[in-house]
Amino acid sequence: MSDFLKIEGLKAQIDADGTSKEILKGLDLTIPKGEVHVIMGPNGSGKSTLSYVLAGREDYEVTGGSAHFKGQDLLELEPEERAALGVFLAFQSPVELPGVNNANFLRTAVNAVRKARGEEELDAVSFLKLAREETGRLSMSGEMLKRAVNVGFSGGEKKRNEVLQMRLLKPSLAILDETDSGLDIDALRIVADGVNSLRGPDFSSLVITHHQRLLDYIVPDRVHVMAHGRIIHSGGPEVATLLEKQGYKQFLEAAA
């Protein structure tokens, strides 16, 4: 079975100020094992909502449809169970955790996931060795391990820290929610390298982006156009080039 992630007719809403607003309106998306897919779409099309719903954020209420990953009903699982299953969300705005040491946080996360996957937990020494290797690879200073998670990190440092977590947690489905926004070329490369380094037959990725720019470094298998809470067009990498040149207008008109 090649369908790794299978989303069918997914509907989700968010309740704010006493009124509920439907954001995902029957979304279909399938990502086979080993493929990298990109979702592009205008602001407000529901891209971030999709990533949060897949990762298990509780403020979104799923009102219809389904999402299966590795044959399991993703929507029934707690966020930590999804992480253990291999889902990883790189946040658009990584959260700051004052008072939580980055190295402790990373080790706690890695060991929680290892334990849930039936692997042996890492002791402090072997973890630190691994973390140093990975920070070196990402051109991060070792100091960042000693600081509180994301506190006082620049935008680029926060994104690197996301990629570091992704590398350490070894997901089988990495969802990147506009991880490229606000990054310079060097940081963009690091994010792309992070994804590319994990690419393989057992790794899939859903890359959500605004810009074609990231796709200079990550070559996707499929590109989907999202608008009004649904996928309105899917195609090969050429779709991204087309979007860059002509914008969303033609797709929106065709879907209307």
Place this chain on the structure above:
Amino acid sequence: MSENSAAAWQALTGRAGERAALLGTEGLPTRRVEAWHYTPLQSLNGIAWQVAPALDDAAVKQRIDGLNLPTHDGLLVFANGRFCKGLSHLPACMDVQEYGDGSAVQPLLAGRFSAGLNAALRQPGARLHVPVGKDAGLIVMVSLTEGNGVSTHLHHSITLDEGARLTLLDIQLGEGQYLTNPQMDVHCAANAHLSHVTKQVESREAARLAIVGACIGERGNYDSFTLNQGGVLARQEVVSQLSGSFSNTNVNAIQLVDGSRLNDLSSMIHHASPDCTSRQTVRTVLSENGQGVFQGKILVDQIAQKTDGYQMNQALLLSEKAQMNSKPELEIYADDVKCSHGATVGALDEDQLFYLRSRGVLEEQARDMLVQAFLLETVELVEHESLRDYLLKALPGHV
């Protein structure tokens, strides 16, 4: 008044004998008394509090051995209000003076019920004296109380002469439904430095009315930290008076309140001289039906120009039924002062919780991590490294 006919009042005044006048005539403070509005004592009324009987030294020693104390230079043990000489030892530079018959309320603590109760029923406690220029290192004081319907009223006095230093770890624990009412008088002479760490882990059924009165001389420092964690109703009251110029005091605390318990940190920081500084950070974590109280007053006399005061109290509510009552007060008579204060009450941040869980951290562990993070900054204010580590181990979900 009906309080005066209560079993507690009759027993306590009876025990106090001719000192009963020190207790006043009003009975145990009710909600109507402003200082006790959030921590009323009527629940203590029904018990005829008796003198706590002596405990067996061997049993006391066993309790102390189980405490995993940090490496220390001296140990003072009190059990049920009595000094356990055989279990105690002190560094050579210190002396323990015999307890005199000091039954008057220290002027600094006048009008405070906990001090009146202690003065009326006072039992001899530690009388420590660190001579000029000596560093007595880390002294641990353990006060153990066991029994039901009994009360202890130890009175300690700590005197640091000019330039002397002492770190005191003050551990209070016990078992049963008892009342403990310790008082500590602190005198820091010029350039003396006392770091006083209280770890209050009394029995969950115990009532505790503890009070500290500190007088600080020129360039002296009284640095106090309280971990307020036990007791069904427990007030830690600190009155710190900056009597000499350029002196400093810290009155920091962490309160961990669960079950249906009440923990209270009440303080008065009195800037009575110019150019002094005070720092106060109090963080309270409340779960289940816990009730937290913070009452913090900063009083700046007219003479105390160039005062630099800082007060922050923050509470984390982990349950909808938990309750925090905060009452910060500034009373300033000088015109050239810098005093800032702030208070926050909130729940755990859902974004932070989701971030941790999305990385595979189990929900309960994620909550513990965030609670620990909330408390960490305050524990880090304790200067003594091994004491800091000792306290960190007492926090929920420590690794």
